[in-house]
Amino acid sequence: MANFEIESRENWGELHRLIDEYFTHYNGYIFRGQADAAWSLESSLTRAIRKNYPATTDIGEIVKNHRYAFRENIRGRSSLHLDHATDDELWALGQHFGLYTPLLDWSRSPYVALFFSLFGEAGSGRRALWALLESDIQSLWPRKVKNKHLRIVRPLSHDNPRLVSQNGLFLDVPVGESADALVIKAKPTEYVTLYKIDFPDSIRNDVIAALNNMNINHASLFQDVSGSALFANFQLEIEPHLEAGRDHGFKNEF
Numbered sequence: 001m002a003n004f005e006i007e008s009r010e011n012w013g014e015l016h017r018l019i020d021e022y023f024t025h026y027n028g029y030i031f032r033g034q035a036d037a038a039w040s041l042e043s044s045l046t047r048a049i050r051k052n053y054p055a056t057t058d059i060g061e062i063v064k065n066h067r068y069a070f071r072e073n074i075r076g077r078s079s080l081h082l083d084h085a086t087d088d089e090l091w092a093l094g095q096h097f098g099l100y101t102p103l104l105d106w107s108r109s110p111y112v113a114l115f116f117s118l119f120g121e122a123g124s125g126r127r128a129l130w131a132l133l134e135s136d137i138q139s140l141w142p143r144k145v146k147n148k149h150l151r152i153v154r155p156l157s158h159d160n161p162r163l164v165s166q167n168g169l170f171l172d173v174p175v176g177e178s179a180d181a182l183v184i185k186a187k188p189t190e191y192v193t194l195y196k197i198d199f200p201d202s203i204r205n206d207v208i209a210a211l212n213n214m215n216i217n218h219a220s221l222f223q224d225v226s227g228s229a230l231f232a233n234f235q236l237e238i239e240p241h242l243e244a245g246r247d248h249g250f251k252n253e254f
Contacts, residue, residue: 003183003193008126012206015129015199019110022131022195029131029195030106030169033117037128037198041171041179045100049175059176063102070094092155092170103153103170104179106132112168115216118208122201131195132171132179140186140193148174150182205241208234 009015023029032041049062056062071082071090080093091101107113110129117127134152141149153170173179183194199207211217218230 003186003189004180005192005195007195007197009197009199010203012203012210015114015197015203015207016210018197019114019129023110026191028133028135029110030108030134030171031110031113032104032106032130032132032171033113033115034128034130035117035120036122036124037126037196038124039128040181041104041130041173042177043100043102043104043173043175045102046173046175046177048100063175066100067091070099088153088172089155091172092153095170102172102175104173105168106171107168109216111211111214111216112221114207115211115221118204122204125201126198127201127204129197129199130180131197132183133189133191133193136189136191136193137171140183140189148177148182150174150179209242 007018009018023031034041045063045066049056049059053059053062067087067090071085074080074093075082078093080089091099091103093099095101095103095105105116107116110131114129117129137150137152141151151172153172155170171179174182180194180196186193212234218234219228222230
């Protein structure tokens, strides 16, 4: 069986049906939403190094210095005990506050991940929901493999409460690599290891409105003042779409 499959859906009804059909009973997948279906599954640190150090031959040293700079910069500004903090804990904390890291945010909920695919520009005109079979990560890349492997990171610190409300976890992707490329190059698996499910940007408002009915919105996922503000913005922006649907007799495409 192919490790990687692409599925395309054209309306909310088709997309909703696929998610329920594929992942309700096969619930070992984790999920990530990306605003542009053309993007690979590569980290912010990979993109930053490629942009700023295009000719480098020593990625490892750049990563090490970047992590050390962050450790130095947060002295006295975090509850993290820096004398004992692991690299994973440092990266996880930095991810929460916008640091370039080798981590990608994932969720155990496909609908939470779908929500995050709806924000940002979709330059290709299509957005994407990714699904990765968690059990394949360990079988394809055992711990004894030191390089070019994917790894789940579950930080235990209390510095990222959003991770709990979003049912979240991180995927550590080797700097300079993308998760989808590593999956494609891996040995064949019994089940599909990675799905990319793309859909048109034109149905964005339909999906946002439907997820809001599931109580998946900024207020539920960001349980702080910023989430409340973003949810108020959403309510302002979505009302014309809802009103147009009411005026034209909205038809659910199931």
